Amino acid sequence: MGARETILNAVAMNKPDLTELPDIDLSLTIQYTDLIQKFIEMVEAAGGKAYYENSRQQLLNDLAEVKAEGKFMINLLDNRDTEGWKNLNAGELESLDTCYLRAGLGVAENGAMWISERQMSNRLLPFICQHLVIVLNQADIVNNMHQAYQQIDAAEEGFGVFIAGPSKTADIEQNLVIGAHGARSLRVYVI
């Protein structure tokens, strides 16, 4: 008998009597009076920088500035240019400075944003870039994670990720250091 059968048999024999799943009453979960304000607050608490007032113009300025610096940047915002990046490997993306992409949804309670595989084009992009810039429609902000999972189809594509803030670590004496292995900074434009 292989390991699979051994394990499944042992589990079947040892499991307790069936208990019920709970009824999860989402009306008991937190709702915020000002979703956008809470979302922005939580993005910043997670170490990101959020732009809301005049954010379209600010985003254009952002793009222009980074472009002017001449560093390697990838802009996935206009949906024209996604295929080309798809098959680049880590070595080819190593020098990526800034990546611009769209998130499908934002969560007010924690500042997290859902990015599906299609939105990131290449799974490496949100992680390997030095600086990540995410654009989010203000209408796509929900209160909490329960609502988030009602809105997205997390299993629809091959991969998807909630991102809240830039990468960080507190592994040295609980001192917060922004910029662990993923992006070193996160800018969020709520438009």
Next chain:
Amino acid sequence: MNVGLFIPCYIDQFYPDVAIATYQLLKKLGCEVNYPMNQTCCGQPMANSGFSDLTKGCDVNFVKNFRDFDYIVAPSGSCVLHIKEHLKEGGDKAELDKIRHSVYELSEFLVDILKVNHLEASFPHKVGMHISCHGQRGLNLSSMSELVAPAFSKTEHLLNMVNGLDLKKPLRADECCGFGGTFCVFEEAVSVKMGKDRIKEHLVNEVEFICGGDTSCLMHLEGILKRQGSSVKTIHLAEILNSVL
């Protein structure tokens, strides 16, 4: 109201003043108090050490002594919790259930059963509050810092009735003192370190007394305080509630 006074063994032997205060306080509040003369120990020291199969003698003796009371009251949350959770011999299920449901720690008896809202007590001192884990997390005598729930404390409710008492809380309001039954000797280093750390926080508040509802915790803290040559004393809740100027 027929109250059986349950005096844990180490209080009987080493801290009779705590038992006397409990007895006098209950009398003062109008209870008919009896002290069954053949009581010994609830059996907790063995059970918490993994020897619950050795507690039969204690169980039988406990039931024999306490089967006939409306209420059983003890100045110790820990011993009361043991009876509630682990009494398993000495009578039929109904009898054991009755005992388990009628045994009370002193402050919960005063607040929940006697519904005391006034006390002729006076204790004009700065007192640090030590919360004992079994009373708090086991018997729900006060809200717990880990839970998202409204704040309350039966002990504080009573201490607030004492004239002149200035109650101080340590920074970590409900951290364990490290007594832990036989833990205090089998894990001596951690036990003492935990006790020292509790005391340090009380000393910051410049208290004269550290007050608690479990003499076991107090005995441990007292042992450390005395070794440190500190002037701070430990005192049981019953002694404060029973004190008059």
Next chain:
Amino acid sequence: MRAKQHAEAAQEFIRDEARTDWHDETLWFVRAKRDKAVNTLPEWEKLRDWASQIKNHTLSNLDYYLKSFEEKAISNGIVVHWASDAEDHNRIIHKIIADNKIDKIVKSKSMLTEECHLNEYLQNKGIQILDTDLGEYIVQLRKESPSHIVLPAIHLKRQDVSETFHEHLNTEKGNNDPQYLAGSARHHLRERFIESDLAITGVNFAIAESGSFVVCTNEGNADMGVHSAGIHIACMGIEKLIPKTEHLGVFLRLLARSATGQPITTYSSHFNKPRPGQQMHVVIVDNGRSRQLGRADFRNSLKCIRCAACFNTCPVYRRSGGHSYHSTVAGPIGSILNPNLDMEANSDLPFASTLCGSCSNVCPVKIDIHEQLWKWRQVIVANGYVDKGKKAGMQGMAWVLSNPKVYRMAGKIGRWIMRIFPFILNNSLNVWYKQREMPRAPEKSFRDWFKENK
């Protein structure tokens, strides 16, 4: 060789009292962050109830959910392996490595691979794995084991890290700035991510209905590894299952708040299918878990989501350090999981607690940890894993306390000795007396007083 027992290791840890204070305060700081985070949610206790019920339900139908997960994962293009024990787990991973002729391997944090001692196993076969979580990277360089499941290097000070990095990464001697040190690790590990051929991760949650799994990190190391490498191996215990994707809403709200006080980890990565050309493997491991499932008193320890909130709140853990638990999973939860793996070797752990109950209160899935500690004590004693002297002492105590007359006589003699000949007890043989005075023995017991004064 038998590991040092908890009490002895703890005593050594505490010998450096200033460092013990630092360790205690650092972890208390995490507990305080957790308190602050959970108090922002009025529904916190409800969430704990839901999580507990979801996990209880899953355990009660675990064989079904495992099969469902497997079926969906396979149809998603994931290769599913089953491992009965650590040896199986290690062999499976080694085979994937050997079959693909891999030599550059990165690993993000997986306590299961630590539990199975994967690194040592592969090392003995000449294969090096690089741990990429900063804390794990630090302890790996130092040839230590993690002392905490979420904060693996929490026992180390920045000076220690600085020295280690100076030695291995040639960082500036004496530069103790965490920003600088973490930056150096980032720089060094980036190259290793980019050149890696295979990445190993753990699994935080596996979803039965979709065959997907979720990995949570703050550092982004799991994602850097798996999206760079051609092969991804994810290792999970059988208890990682949850029935539905929507249940992630409950667990992701609880996990990071309990672990670090963050409302969510930086990255919550949902893996459904390998990317084109990539191999994705999941290794499902039992290693004693199905046995624990059969222990009615202890099975709900399998609800654990490895947040380590019970470590951070435990007054004993904070003052004895993770290594004193001589196990992969330390702290209160480790003390109820490890006796299942090896009762004799871990027979000291359930006693490394005052049973204060704080662990059960912070547990996001409501495991009755302190009650299980009490129950393990009974099981361990019943199985004979107890010191003979302790057993004799307990038997003697039980006899005295069962006989009121003997009890009273013993008390009287004891108090008399303490008053007249205190040196009999106040000496080095009395463990209590080492750092504490004995209570003052009164002439009369309460019973004596009562007889005269009632």
